[in-house]
Amino acid sequence: MKTWxxxxxxxxxxxVGLRFLSGLIEISAATIMLKxxxxxxxxxINAMLAIxxxxxxISSILIGLTGLSDRLSVGKFLFIGAGVVLILIGLRK
Incomplete structure (x- = not known):
């Protein structure tokens, strides 16, 4: 187990840690809303979650891209960056 x-x-x-933290924050917010x-x-509370x-x-994407930095070309980074920007634009409108 240790080797894995x-x-x-x-x-x-x-x-993964960021996603667990995000999930914990979401569940906590739902519990507070009920209470x-x-x-x-x-x-x-929902407005705070929107932030x-x-x-x-964005943090998760940046960490992932940093981890892939030695395996991806500059062109692929640009495509990924454009995709992230388009996702954020799509969420705003």
């Missing part, structure tokens, strides 16, 4: 864990790349562990029992407060989600997404 040591064979996992650091970038992958960081990305507060108020639509107005739930909307405010956290894209931040986790």
């Amino acid at each position: 864990f040591l064979s996992i790349e650091a970038a992958l562990l960081a990305m 507060l029992n108020s639509v107005e407060k739930a909307v405010a 956290i989600g894209p931040t986790i997404f």
Whole structure:
């Protein structure tokens, strides 16, 4: 078991950690919404989540790209970057 864990790349562990953190934040927010029992407060909590989600997404992508930096060409990085930008534009509109 120890050998398996040591064979996992650091970038992958960081990305997984961010996703677990994101999931924990989402579940915590849902629990708080239920406890507060108020639509107005739930909307405010949702607004905070709207900031956290894209931040986790961008951080995770950046960590992944850093981990792939020695294996990808500049052209592929540009395509990936353009894809991320298009996703963020699509989320805004």
